[in-house]
Amino acid sequence: MVDLSSPMTLSRGPAWRNRFMLAPLTNLQSHADGRLSDDEFHWLTMRAAGGFGQVMTCAAHVQRQGQGFPGQLGVFSDDHLPGLPRLAGAIKAKGAVASVQLHHAGIKSPAGLIGQTPVGPSDDAETGARALTTAEVEQLIEDFVAAAVRGEKAGFDGVELHGAHGYILCAFLSPLTNRREDAYGGSPAGRARIVRQIIAGVRARCRADFQLGLRLSPERFGLVMSEMRELAGELMALGEIDFLDMSLWDVFKAPIDEAFSARPLIDWFAELPRGQARLGVAGKIMAPDNARRALDHGADFAILGRAAILHHDYPARLAANADFQPIALPVTRDYLRREGLGPAFVDYMNGWKGFVAQEAEEVAA
Secondary structure (H helix, E strand, O other), X not given: OOOOOOOEOOOOOOOEOOOEEEOOOOOXXXXXXXXXXXXXXXXXXXXXXXXXXXXXXXXXXXXXXXXXXXXXXXXXXXXHOOHHHHHHHHHHHOOOEEEEEEXXXXXXXXXXXXXXXXXXXXXXXXXXXXXXXXXXXXXXXXXXXXXXXXXXXXXXXXXXXXXXXXXXXXXXXXOOOOOOOOOOOOOXXXXXXXXXXXXXXXXXXXXXXXXXXXXXXXXXXXXXXXXXXXXXXXXXXXXXOOXXXXXXXOOOXXXXXXXXXXXXXXXXXXXXXXXXXXXXXXXXXXXXXXXXXXXXXXXXXXXXXXXXXXXXXXXXXXXXXXXXXXOOOOEOHHHHHHOOOOHHHHHHHHOOOOOEOOOOOOOOO
């Protein structure tokens, strides 16, 4: 059995001090132009101080038009560099590995927010998004790679590509949202070409020990489970990524696809040969027993979202007390403020059903 508190080496870059990664969480705290805010700096560095092995930023957009939500951290311009080095340096000074998640919301970019028509692999009637031209796809690849280079320049240890949740890379992988007839559509290989070319570009232009991860969804968003499983296995075996972050929504649930429903979702990915790549899983991991169970099922590390919001020092608490259990929901706004969430983040969490106690229910936490 792998101990959650044990260090983890990767094929490139620094080792993580334990098996916990902070999930890349939407928090609405940065400035309107994508510059880092003090609230976002405080939220992330508290998690580094609290013992997380890797601290991942929220999804940071690689093109201005790829913004997915207000207050999103940006990595599309050198104008962001004054804040990004400050953040990377502080995370690393507190003992965590620092990483930026690279993101483009694609068809999920709100037109009112970005001031133009959103874009995706194909025209999308539901969102009003238009299809990218082949030249625009090539520019998108360049902008993902340039953002990785910018992250390296800022002092981060690595980056993660956001290929999940229906955002632009995920939309390219899906036959539902990608109906292109050029080299970036058609077959599973064609739909995955954009992801492979971004990976190749990062490897060619960033230093040899720069860590590179990829987040994938296995299902929903029109994705085909068998295709995602094959892609995950190929990318890990090739050795071009250092870790795969599988966003499973619920780590131990049965897959939607009946052909795979006999076993939990995690098992279909944990059994894949992974070479030197590491596998992490996210999805309703709250109690330490669930994190331990994920490792028992073959994952290398656990990715915490809601649990990390509730306890900035979850890894440190667990290392000190094997019987540690997270606080029960709902919690008060004051509690979240003490855990390092700024006003915008607290308001955002208030929209999560059952997470924040409403005023009439609030009691001292």
